[in-house]
Amino acid sequence: MIYDCAIIGGGPAGLNAALVLGRTRRNVILFDNNRPRNAVTHASHGFITRDGVTPAEFRSIALEEVKSYPLVEHLQTEVVSVHITQYGFELIDSNGHHLQARKLILATGVKETYxxxxxxxxxxxxxxxxxxxxxxxxxxxxxxxxxxxxxxxxxxxxxxxxxxxxxxxxxxxxxxxxxxxxxxxxxxxxxxxxxxxxxxxxxxxxxxxxxxxxxxxxxxxxxxxTPKFVQSIPFAERLGCEVTASGGINTDGKGRSSIPGLYIAGDASYVAPSQVVFAAADGSRTAMSVNMDLTEEDF
Structure with a gap:
């Protein structure tokens, strides 16, 4: 099976991207290692209807919503390598599974160095x-x-x-x-x-x-x-994407990277401000770009 889109990263950006793509009836595989950057935070703020929510509660609610869409598959595992293929991308996870996807969203975020x-x-x-x-x-x-x-x-x-x-x-x-x-x-x-x-x-x-x-x-x-930000996982750099001075990955403003079929969502792209509401919105916008590109290719 070749998925329409693979998403690496189960934070707000990756979860919201999976939600939107699930609603567009795309076959999606979401890789989530459950190691969120904001796990140390006692609560997340600035997201209307979710102000003060704990990271664990946010993740639980989001996963329940995402899993309600039958074409979205959630794997709590870690991707160890990504390769460009004639079909799009091949991903290998820590369990040795090889999966193919036409499009790939990296929602892997950044990590801080203090x-x-x-x-x-x-x-x-x-x-x-x-x-x-x-x-x-x-x-x-x-x-x-x-x-x-x-x-x-x-x-x-x-x-x-x-x-x-x-x-x-x-x-x-x-x-x-x-x-x-x-x-x-x-x-x-x-x-x-x-x-x-x-x-x-x-x-x-x-x-x-x-x-x-x-x-x-x-x-x-x-x-x-103030920390220094670096990419949590260097997949985008290894595939040839350009890193900005602030540590993010260059995109067209709608999630598309310089590599055809590769999209960047959330903190991994814009780095700051690092708020849940920004990441979720960027995941939604990037998912719409993926669906638009798949639609044009298949029409």
């Missing part, structure tokens, strides 16, 4: 986060720290003023702020600290202090740390 700072991971997803739109509301009016080694630091400092006026912006020893940018932040009462951070200190998931290499220690109740 600065190596002691104490970060026990606090991540509880009082330290990366997306203000996802978690800023829960930290409103608290003393916050904003850490970034990248050029987004000025914007992130400005943005966080919407949630708290008690901000400390940190470069973690990197040259991520110009003198003019520092003055802009300081003019709004934002403290700028450029020393290397040695530790986030807290207990039971609650940040209490930030310690610097020069011995300085400041009290903070929460904050945001």
């Amino acid at each position: 600065p190596e700072i002691e104490g970060f991971y026990p606090l991540y997803g509880k009082s330290l986060f990366n997306c203000p739109y996802c978690d800023g509301w829960e930290l409103q009016d608290q003393p916050l720290v904003v850490v970034s080694e990248y050029s987004d630091l000025l914007h992130k400092g400005k943005l966080l003023l919407n949630w708290s006026k008690d901000l400390v912006v940190c470069t973690n020893g990197k040259a991520s702020l110009s003198e003019e940018h520092k003055k802009q932040l300081q003019s709004k009462g934002i403290v700028v600290m450029e020393q290397l951070i040695t530790a986030f200190i807290g207990q039971n998931g609650q940040l209490e202090h930030v310690r610097f290499a020069d011995g300085t220690q400041i009290p903070r109740a929460g904050g945001f740390v």
